[in-house]
Amino acid sequence: MRPGGPPPTASPPSAAPTRVRPPERGLPMRTDDDAPDRLARAYSVDPDDLSRLHARLAAAAEAAGTLDVAYRTVDSPVGALLLAATARGLVRLAYASEGHDVVLQNLADRISPRVLHAPDRLDETARELDEYFTGARRRFDVALDWRLSAGFRAVVLHRLPDIGYGQTVTYSAVAALAGNPRAVRAVGSACATNPIPIVVPCHRVVRSDGRMGGYSGGPEAKRTLLGLEAGA
Numbered sequence: 001m002r003p004g005g006p007p008p009t010a011s012p013p014s015a016a017p018t019r020v021r022p023p024e025r026g027l028p029m030r031t032d033d034d035a036p037d038r039l040a041r042a043y044s045v046d047p048d049d050l051s052r053l054h055a056r057l058a059a060a061a062e063a064a065g066t067l068d069v070a071y072r073t074v075d076s077p078v079g080a081l082l083l084a085a086t087a088r089g090l091v092r093l094a095y096a097s098e099g100h101d102v103v104l105q106n107l108a109d110r111i112s113p114r115v116l117h118a119p120d121r122l123d124e125t126a127r128e129l130d131e132y133f134t135g136a137r138r139r140f141d142v143a144l145d146w147r148l149s150a151g152f153r154a155v156v157l158h159r160l161p162d163i164g165y166g167q168t169v170t171y172s173a174v175a176a177l178a179g180n181p182r183a184v185r186a187v188g189s190a191c192a193t194n195p196i197p198i199v200v201p202c203h204r205v206v207r208s209d210g211r212m213g214g215y216s217g218g219p220e221a222k223r224t225l226l227g228l229e230a231g232a
Contacts, residue, residue: 066114067114067116067118067121068086068087068111068112068114068115069084069085069086069091069107069108069111069112069114069115069116070084070085070086070115070116070117070118070119070120070121070122071083071084071085071092071104071107071115071116071117071118071122072117072118072119072122072126073100074126074129074130076129076133077133077224077228078095078198078217078220078221078224078225079095079096079097079217079221080096080100081093081094081095081096081129081198082094082095082096082098082100082103082104083122083125083126083129084103084104084107084115084122085121085122085125085145086111086145086147088143088144088145088147089142089143089144089145090122090125090142090143090144090145090196090199091107091111091144091145091147091148091195091196092107092148092195092196093195093196093197093198093199095197095216095217095218095221097216097217097218098216110148111147124142125142125199128140128141128142129198129199132198133228135228135232138165138166138232139161139165140161140199142199144196144199144200146158148195149190149193149194149195152178152180152183152186152190153186153189153190153193155178155179156174156175156178156186156187156190156191157190157194157196157200157202159174159177159178160174160191160194160200160201160202160204160205161200161201162177163201163204163205165229165232166229166230166232167204168204168205168206168226169204169205169206170205170206170207170208171184171187171188171191171205171206171207171208171213172184172187172208174187174191174205175187187205188213188214190202191205191213191214191215192214192215192216193216194216197215197216197217198225202215202216203215203217203221203222203225203226204226204229212226
């Protein structure tokens with residue numbers, strides 16, 4: 001140390017070296033692509049158990065009054081039909097060409113989001129449709145919920161069940177029945193947007209020149225229904 005100089009400072013102790021533990025040896029990561037299958041096997045659910053659970057949920061919702069719209073599908077000579085009912089009655093019948101998922105979303109938007117697959121509520125409708133397609137029924141007796149139609153369209157649709165089985169009438173004749181003989185185009189619009197086709201028989205309304213006119217299920221479905229009734 002130099003005379004008169006500052007006292008020496010002590011050097012900090014050297015830090016102890018950090019010991020890095022080697023990675024533990026374990027099972028190697030699996031890189032095979034059958035993970036989804038293995039997970040499915042590990043967490044498999046019996047479809048029958050799911051069906052029974054769904055049925056219990058639907059029954060509980062019905063009993064609690066929280067099942068606002070029940071739906072089911074049925075097979076028919078004109079394709080798969082979506083049936084939907086409220087506590088008031090059948091509110092919607094839709095062809096596959098309309099897009100069943102689109103129809104269900106529309107019901108959720110316009111009526112209630114509490115929509116559930118609950119076939120029991122629609123057993124009677126399914127039975128009557130089966131009888132109709134086999135020629136054993138000429139008029140439907142199920143209760144109807146008309147809330148999806150309003151104004152003049154509702155007036156028109158309420159007159160359609162008066163058209164006899166196997167008969168056809170013109171759009172102009174229906175306009176006269178509805179009290180407005182000049183509203184032919186409005187009758188066509190009402191038939192095209194009929195939320196409950198077949199049961200509310202808009203397929204029996206044709207053009208004055210003999211052509212079938214439009215139909216929500218398509219021309220082939222309309223032709224099939226008219227042919228079914230003509231041959232009964």
